[in-house]
Amino acid sequence: MASERFAPLRREVTRLHQLSDLANEAASLELSLLWELSRHRRLSGHPDLDARLIRTLMGGRGHLTADYAERTVRLPGRGRGRLIWLSSMVETKILDSQIFGAISRAHVEGHAAEAKPVKAVDEAVRLLGEGRVLLLMPGQPPALALAARGYEHRQVGDPQKETSMRGSREAFVEDLATNVSLVRRRVLDPRLRVEPFVLGEFRATEVRLLWIQGLTHDPLVNEMRRRLRSIRLPQILDVRYIEELAADDPYTIFPTALFTERPDTVAAALNEGRLAVLVEGSPDALVLPVTFWSFLQAADDYYSSYWIASFLRLLRIGLALLALVFPALYIAVIVFHPEMLPGILAFYLARTRVSVPFPAVVEAFLMELAFETLREAGTHLPPKLSTSLSVVGALVIGQAVVSSGLVSWPMVVVVSVTAIANFALPSWEMATSVRLLRFALMVLAALFGVPGVLVGLALILGHLCGLRSLGIPYLAPLAPLTPHGLGDTLLRLPHWVPGRRPRLLEPYWKVEVPRGQRPHPPAGAGTFHSPR
């Protein structure tokens, strides 16, 4: 009964819905057409006309974005202008006190640090979206983009991913301007160049290329510029987008640029003649060119005693190798070459495996995958739950699986030692590469034994030898060998050691550590107390 009575009404609602969908579609079409037209179109110089165009682009009738704000202002001597801003991106205090104040005093150009003349429509809209206040004026220039940005962003805090005992405790944040200032405060050189790029087709993103003029080899800068300009992605949310499009070898598993959240690392890299890329919205900087060794170096190396720093560097190389081959070698030796083990060890390893129902390879993969699962689960869990995860993980893997005889103790030891060695690598990117290659080597070990592992290592080494980062050989200064570059590669020599370091970018590297700096006690002085 009721359904019959309401049927016409329902039909009417459906028809209206369809109509509004159509209208929506038409509006979207109209808008994209407008966007296309507005590209490279100049502002007319008539504030009312321009304002209407911009308002249409920001959604127009019915769809105007809610934080859109527009006021008509009187410009002394120039007639009426329009002030447009997005309320979500603008600090109202600045707007009130400075911009309106400046307009009333006819000091618009000189009111603030940033008053950028704007000519193109699309640029005006982009700047509006970035949090500028647009002042549309009659005549030339047709508009000024005024800085009144005010929005919440994270404060500069401790490095979370690259912690260190000593040294700076500041890390990049998501705000580009803050990040540039963090770097500049550490470089303090007028030759520091901060070159702006606007990348991203759909969502234009501010990108900064940093280098020190006169120090960085010009062809490197040109090459990087070329690569940045050739990027045509719809959006750029992180430096990773840049790294993937600017890599020398797009298929390599190894990182060819260094990601760092530490401004001091970026400053040091700039002083070594490298380039850095900062992206709005990304709390990481991209440093390149880099070599393989850059990923085994930590900021702490330069802030702690060179003895321990050198030791740690050698240790890290060993650990990288260990993380790469340990499970593979274990499988190969257990399954193919038990004669390589010291006798008693072979017998005891056999003893631990008596109850294990799987071949060693399956066992190793089970453990590795279980560990990867735990790790992946851990990264996605809120910190409050991660303790319960580790408890479950330790119980499941460490206790239940072993005591039920599904997995042998030595395999647990191998997998855990490998995991810890992997965690000891300072670079997350290098650690993940090693982590993946480990599985490839395990497959090779399972199929071919030690020869398989060796061939796998040879292939990796061959690949590394051929790899380049912004044209610089990846294994430099070891291959090709430049002996004086080694002072900051395998070891970390004291800061007073004279000579040019590093020689990676020779012959363009021009900063030398002067001779005669090695400290020593004052000559002839045996005691501070002078004899009476």
Place this chain on the structure above:
Amino acid sequence: MGGEPEPGKRWRGRLGPLLLALAVPFLAGGCWDRVEIIDRGFIAAAAVDAVPGGYRLTVQLVLPQSLPSPGGGGAGGGGAGGGPSVAVLSATGATLAEAASRMDEQVASRLFWGQTRLLIVGQALARRGIGEVVDFLVRNRESRLRTDLLVARGEAAPLMAVAPPYRDIPADNIYQELRKNLAPRLRAFEAAIRLREAGRGFLMPALAVTRPGPSPASPSTGAERRVTLPANPALDGAGVFVGGKLVGWLDGRLTRGALWLEGLGSGGTITLPYRGRPLSVLVERAQVRRRVLLAGERPSVRVDIEVDDTIQEVHEGELDPGRPELLRQLGESLAREIRGRALAALAATRRMGADVYDFGRLFAGRQPAYWRRVYTRWPQIFRSLPVEIRVRAVVRSPGRLVESLQLPR
């Protein structure tokens, strides 16, 4: 940099070398060599005897599941507690390989020679020659060439069944004894090298079972548990081989003497009379320089032995390190003792015509022309080869005590 090559082109250029590289492990060894470690039957030690119509192979096969488990926890009920963790298997065959493959049929696991540390040859077989044994061992791809060869005084098989409780793997016991460096060790690869040369002499450690009786009960309380010391295969001198055949034996003392001539005397204790009482010294370091001389057609050898030692035990009498002439006297009598032992060993091996000291190799290196003329007659020449032995012994330290505790008043 530069123009980006087509993706297809990139891969075509790299695929060739990649496949080539992967072919290497395929050829070097592949899945077909894969044997899980629990499916391997580790042979810890093997004994070979001659039987009519072939050989008898007796081995100690490791039983991993009966090894004691570390920490007590873990799966499988832990260790059986005490008892050796090996099974003794035996098989015969016309060749060693046949015996080995028959033995393989007896057990579920695949016999594996890669961890075999000892191979004991029975006396009868040793007299016939050890060529076949070494051939089998060295030809086998699995075996490590570092397996120690020993010769049994008597049959070898019973030695496999003796299990002193000191180690989980009985053979390990003998191996540790060998490692203490007081025996003329002979590894499989060394034996193979020596066998290639006709008439070459060498020593091989000899093994015999010692059966000490029960320990004397403590006289104070008769109720104490009497401990029966287990039977133990122990090193007992060395067998002397010429051309791969056992030609005679050296007892422990003569073996040590022979080792002096090869510079392997350090680590041992020597006891000598000192003022009518025994005094022991520990040889810390022994250096040997051996020179061959050829006057016309008359070869001779000079052996210089330098010994540093420490006093280990002084019974009674005066020992005053403040009087260097006493230490010098001690050194001189030590040198006499060492020289006497070396000469006795030399005399014994001379009688057998066995140049176990490789003096022949010295001539081959220093006087190749002479060696080419005489090497076929070398055993005869060795019987009358003049060997000059000079020993210089220096007492470096009186030990922790300086003077004798019981100085005569």
